Amino acid sequence: MSEIAILYSGGTDSTAAAALAAGAFPEVKLLTFRHSGHARIENSARNVRRLRDRFPDTRFAHEYYDIDRLYRYVTYAEYWKHVKRYGLFNLATCLFCRLAMHTRALVYCIENGIEHIADGANVNSTNFNEQMVEVVSEIQKLYCHFGITYSAPVYHYDFPTDIDWFHKLGLSEISRGRPEPAAPREGRPPALRFCCGRTSWDPDQPEGASTTGEILTKFGILDQDNVKGTPADREIQPRCFQLVLLNLFAVGYYLPGFGLERYRHIAHRLLKDKITLIAREVERYLEKDKRSRLARWMGPRLG
Amino acid sequence: MKRILIFVVCLFALLLPWRLRVLYSDAIGWFLQAVYWLRFSLLRTILRQLHPEKTRE
Numbered sequence: 001m002s003e004i005a006i007l008y009s010g011g012t013d014s015t016a017a018a019a020l021a022a023g024a025f026p027e028v029k030l031l032t033f034r035h036s037g038h039a040r041i042e043n044s045a046r047n048v049r050r051l052r053d054r055f056p057d058t059r060f061a062h063e064y065y066d067i068d069r070l071y072r073y074v075t076y077a078e079y080w081k082h083v084k085r086y087g088l089f090n091l092a093t094c095l096f097c098r099l100a101m102h103t104r105a106l107v108y109c110i111e112n113g114i115e116h117i118a119d120g121a122n123v124n125s126t127n128f129n130e131q132m133v134e135v136v137s138e139i140q141k142l143y144c145h146f147g148i149t150y151s152a153p154v155y156h157y158d159f160p161t162d163i164d165w166f167h168k169l170g171l172s173e174i175s176r177g178r179p180e181p182a183a184p185r186e187g188r189p190p191a192l193r194f195c196c197g198r199t200s201w202d203p204d205q206p207e208g209a210s211t212t213g214e215i216l217t218k219f220g221i222l223d224q225d226n227v228k229g230t231p232a233d234r235e236i237q238p239r240c241f242q243l244v245l246l247n248l249f250a251v252g253y254y255l256p257g258f259g260l261e262r263y264r265h266i267a268h269r270l271l272k273d274k275i276t277l278i279a280r281e282v283e284r285y286l287e288k289d290k291r292s293r294l295a296r297w298m299g300p301r302l303g
Numbered sequence: 304m305k306r307i308l309i310f311v312v313c314l315f316a317l318l319l320p321w322r323l324r325v326l327y328s329d330a331i332g333w334f335l336q337a338v339y340w341l342r343f344s345l346l347r348t349i350l351r352q353l354h355p356e357k358t359r360e
Contacts, residue, residue, distance in 0.1 A: 036325040072321045088313050093328070241332025242325065245316050252309040 004116040004201070005029040005109055007101055008062070010044030011237040012228060013120030013154055015051065016212035019219050020153045021118055022055040023204030029061050031108060033101045034302060035068040037242045046236050050221045065108075066299025071100040073297050077277050086270045091249050093242045095135065095271060102139050103278050104298060107285065109148050116201060117143060121152040122212065124159035134268040142275050146282065153203040160211045160226030 004021045008014045008030035021028050032044045041064060048062045074096045083090055109117055121131045136152055143150040206218040213226035227233045254263055285294040316327055 036322070037329055076321065083317065088310075088317060091313055091316055241336075242328045244332045244335065245313060245324075245328050248309050248331070249313045253306050253313065257306065 003027045003029060003112075003114050004118060005031055005105055005112075005114050006117070007105055007119035008032050008044060008048075009120070009237045010047050011120065011233065012212045012216060012222070012226075013122050013157075015047040015120070015221065015236075016154050016157070016215040017118050017120045017152075018051055018060070019054070019215060019221060020203035020205060021201070022051065022058040022060075024201040025058070025116070027059045027061070029063065029108075029112075029114065031101075031105050032062065032064045032238075033067045033104060034064060034238075035066070035071045035097065035100070037240055039239045041238045043235060043237050043239075047221065054219055054221050064302035065104055066302055067100045067104050068299055069297040070104060070294075070299065071097055073281075073293075074100045074103070074274060074278065077274070082270065082273065085273075086266060088249050088254070089266055089270050091245045092267060092270065093246045095246075095267065096274070097240075097242065098135070099139075099271070099274055099278065102142065103282065103294075106143060106146060106148065106282060107294070107298060109143075110146060110282075110286070115147070116149050116151070118151045118153055120154055120212070122154055122157060122159070124157070132264055132267070134264060135271055138268070138271055138275055142279060145279060149200055151200060151203075153205075154212050154215070157212050157215070158210045160213055160228055 002025065004025045004027075006014060006018045006021060006028060008018060009032065018028055018030060030044075030048060032041055034041045045062060048060060051058075052060050075090070075093075079090070105117060108114070121136050123131060123133060136155070140150040206215055209215045209218050211226055213222065213224070213228065216222040217225050224232070227236075250263065281292070281294045285292040289295065312331070316324055319327055
């Protein structure tokens with residue numbers, strides 16, 4: 001095993017995934033994506049410098065790709081059929097964005113002969129939509145179909161509980177009633193790994209870390225445990241408001257009326273339909289290469 | 304009432320083409336950010352007045 005690609009935003013989850021991969025692979029490709037509505041993607045470079053300082057023996061290549069047209073295709077492919085079938089679920093912007101990123105990463109892996117890919121998917125993330133276990137499972141099947149092994153090494157890590165709204169206000173010195181941090185874990189949370197016919201890699205997880213922020217402090221990459229949602233968190237990753245439509249629909253409209261189970265079921269069916277379309281396009285791309293539609297939708301490498 | 308309002312906002316977004324939908328999301332996002340910023344700024348000011356000894360630079 002010589003190389004792994006990581007879908008990399010620069011946030012604590014994907015940086016923790018990259019740090020765990022650095023112990024198992026001599027070369028780590030960090031892929032950051034840009035699309036309309038995405039701002040400050042250069043923020044993701046901050047933690048790359050820290051990773052390079054911490055793991056001098058690992059080669060980190062950080063590359064940016066434009067996925068705007070691909071994201072548009074994933075959103076609008078067979079649109080009215082999907083609107084009729086799934087209604088407002090077609091506003092699942094984060095789900096489609098994630099799928100566009102994985103599609104671009106899949107093509108990157110195929111073209112560069114990379115057999116392993118990982119991301120910072122986390123079951124406890126507040127961006128629950130694109131990180132549900134059904135979604136992650138479908139995405140690994142897409143990779144496996146093309147002979148690539150997908151893993152989510154931080155999938156079962158906890159969301160930090162010891163950040164209250166004083167910290168989010170930037171007034172941590174006032175916080176007296178800071179909730180208790182989660183008790184240190186016994187052992188290590190299991191990574192979500194899919195073998196896909198070959199030996200998977202073993203993440204070198206630090207003992208006692210229960211959140212991704214704690215992984216990074218134990219590795220000496222960050223100097224504070226949990227930064228999620230704080231001003232420091234906004235400085236290390238791109239900013240995107242596209243999730244607002246999905247959040248309005250899911251949290252403000254659908255979940256109070258119909259519940260999470262039904263939501264997950266419909267989102268899963270929609271994703272499977274989209275993945276079928278994507279898999280077909282990737283196969284056409286591999287057959288026709290530059291003359292396929294996917295070749296036109298894939299944006300250039302940036303920077 | 305809140306759910307109906309959200310339904311209308313989302314239904315409108317569903318009918319928009321790509322660029323307009325991105326701009327629409329951004330506009331709603333910035334509007335909500337402005338609301339949060341006003342609320343947080345007000346809270347910060349009040350808390351700083353209540354705890355001047357702890358928040359001194």
